[in-house]
Each structure stands twice: as C-alpha cells, then as structure tokens.
Amino acid sequence: MFNLLGAEAPNSFLLPGDINEFYWGTVAFVVVFGLLGKFAVPVLRKGLQARSDKIAKELGAADAAKAEALAEAERIRASIGNAEADAAAIVAEARTAATQLVATMKDRSIQEAADLRTRAAADIESQKNQAIADLRAEVTELARGAAEAVVRSNLDADTQAALINRYIDQVGA
Amino acid sequence: MADSNRTDVLADALHAMVAVSPVAGEVEDELFRLARIYESSDALRTTLSDATVPMARRHQVVEELLSGRATPTTVAILGLLVSLDRASDLPKLVDAMARRSAAASNRSLAEVRSAVPLDDAQVDRLAAALEKQVGHPVKIRVIVDPAVVGGVVTQIGDLVIDGSVRSRLAQLREAF
Numbered sequence: 061m062f063n064l065l066g067a068e069a070p071n072s073f074l075l076p077g078d079i080n081e082f083y084w085g086t087v088a089f090v091v092v093f094g095l096l097g098k099f100a101v102p103v104l105r106k107g108l109q110a111r112s113d114k115i116a117k118e119l120g121a122a123d124a125a126k127a128e129a130l131a132e133a134e135r136i137r138a139s140i141g142n143a144e145a146d147a148a149a150i151v152a153e154a155r156t157a158a159t160q161l162v163a164t165m166k167d168r169s170i171q172e173a174a175d176l177r178t179r180a181a182a183d184i185e186s187q188k189n190q191a192i193a194d195l196r197a198e199v200t201e202l203a204r205g206a207a208e209a210v211v212r213s214n215l216d217a218d219t220q221a222a223l224i225n226r227y228i229d230q231v232g233a
Numbered sequence: 234m235a236d237s238n239r240t241d242v243l244a245d246a247l248h249a250m251v252a253v254s255p256v257a258g259e260v261e262d263e264l265f266r267l268a269r270i271y272e273s274s275d276a277l278r279t280t281l282s283d284a285t286v287p288m289a290r291r292h293q294v295v296e297e298l299l300s301g302r303a304t305p306t307t308v309a310i311l312g313l314l315v316s317l318d319r320a321s322d323l324p325k326l327v328d329a330m331a332r333r334s335a336a337a338s339n340r341s342l343a344e345v346r347s348a349v350p351l352d353d354a355q356v357d358r359l360a361a362a363l364e365k366q367v368g369h370p371v372k373i374r375v376i377v378d379p380a381v382v383g384g385v386v387t388q389i390g391d392l393v394i395d396g397s398v399r400s401r402l403a404q405l406r407e408a409f
Contacts, residue, residue, distance in 0.1 A: 223385075
C-alpha cells in the first residue's frame, strides 16, 4: 500500500515520491519519540511534580498564614474589646473623681465663704466698736474742752470767792 | 553725813535764823513764795543751781532779784544756800522749815492751793475750819496755782481735801 500510495507520482500529496524517506522518517520519528519518552518525559514529570509540591506547600503556608492572620485579628478584636472596657472604666473613674472633686470644692467654697463672712462680720463689728470708741473719745474731749472753756470763762473774781467760801463752809461743817 | 541728815541740819539752821528775826512771819512768807517761784521758773533754777555759772554771778542774781523786795534775812538765807551750792534744795528746805515752825507753835502745816489769792478773812476762816476738821490748830500756807482753775485744795500731812474745779473737771472726764 505504501508503494501504491507513492508509486505513481513523485508529487503525491500523502507520501513522498521516494518511499524510503517515509521509512527513514518513521524510524527517525520513533527514535525521537522514544528518546523523548525515555529522557524528556521523566524530567517534565518531575518538574511538574515539583511544581505541584511547591504550589501545595505554598497553599499550606498560605492557609497557615491565613489562620495566623485570623488569630491575630481575633486577638486584636479582643484587645480592642479590652481597651474599650478599660477606657470605659477610666472614663467612669474620672467621672467619679470629678464628681467628688466638684463636691469637695463646693463644700470647701461654702466653708471658705462662711469663714469670710464670719471674719468680715467680726472686722465690721471691731471697726464699728473702734469707730464708736474713737467718736466717744473725741466727743468726750470736745465736751471736756467746752466744759473747761465755759467754766473758766465764768470764773470771775466773785465766782472764785464764792467757790472758796463754799469750800471753807464745807470743811468746817 | 547722809544727804537727808544734811538737809535736816540745814532746815534746823534756817528755822533758827528765821525764829530770831523780828519779822519771822514775814520771812517765812517770803521764803515760801520764793520757793514756789523757784519751782516754777526754769531760768531761776538754772541760774542759781548751775555749777558752771560763777558763784559771784549767782550772788549778783540774788541781789538783783530780792534787793528792796524782801527782808535782809530772806536775802541772807538765799545767799547762804547759793554759797553752799544747795539752792536746788530751796523748796524742800522751806517746806521742812515751815513744818518745824508750825510744830514749834503746836500747829500742823496746811498747804492751801488756790487759783486766786485768799484774803485774810478767808485764811482765818479756813484755819478755823481746818482746826475743827483735824482737831488741832493749823498754820496755813497759801500757794496760788492757776492749775487749780477754781476752788481750793488743802493738804495737811497725808490728808488732802480737794474742792477744786480741776478735780470736778477730771470727774466729768471720767464720767464720759
């Protein structure tokens, strides 16, 4: 059949005109195919296996990283939750302290105001008493001076004599 | 000799000098008035008592002050005190001498202070009133003291009878 297919026309489109080329070509093809199967396929298969292993390893690492990331995220969420609780406690404590401070300051202000009022009242009373005493002393001095002036102006000779005579009468009584 | 003893001796001597004077009462009055003037006059005290003033100058002041205005006995007594440098003791000596004089006549010395002089009738009436008050005769020495203002203050020993306007004014001041 090979001869038939290539016998008549050197320019057959299925087989070369020289059938030997076909034979030798087939042999060469088998040889090359065998060599490829003998040497190239294992290498390719090994390369593919290594690549598969590498990918599988990388996928495992990715899964581990993912799990670790999830755990870290969980820890962060937990930390955030604790921080919020701590912040809330701090805020509450600060509010309590502020409330106590306000109450303390209010009490202290009330006490200081009361003390100031007491001292002011005492000062006012003292100053009032001092002013009254000063005024009384001044009035006394003025009255005494006026009385002396009146008495001296009225002590003429007759009055002096009358005073002396009355004194003598009282001594002898 | 202690200073008080010297003063007593000097007072006795002055009393003896006055006692032998024919005008003893007048001399006593002059010395009494002179003592009051000495107490009230800074210039006189300084002149008669200052040791830095020469003795002759002090005697000259005595002469100028008393010549023709006092008895010779009074002038001699003051000159004696100046010579003894005891002029500063004049008031004390005159008071001691007056007490001796009063005691010699069995009388107490009454120091009477008044703003104006007392006339003789007032002195006699006051002497009688004081005699009635203390139970024995008194000899009155009147001191004219304007500080009394009015009325009379009498001191006989520790007894003080104050009828002065000054004390009334003081009581008025205390009453306020």
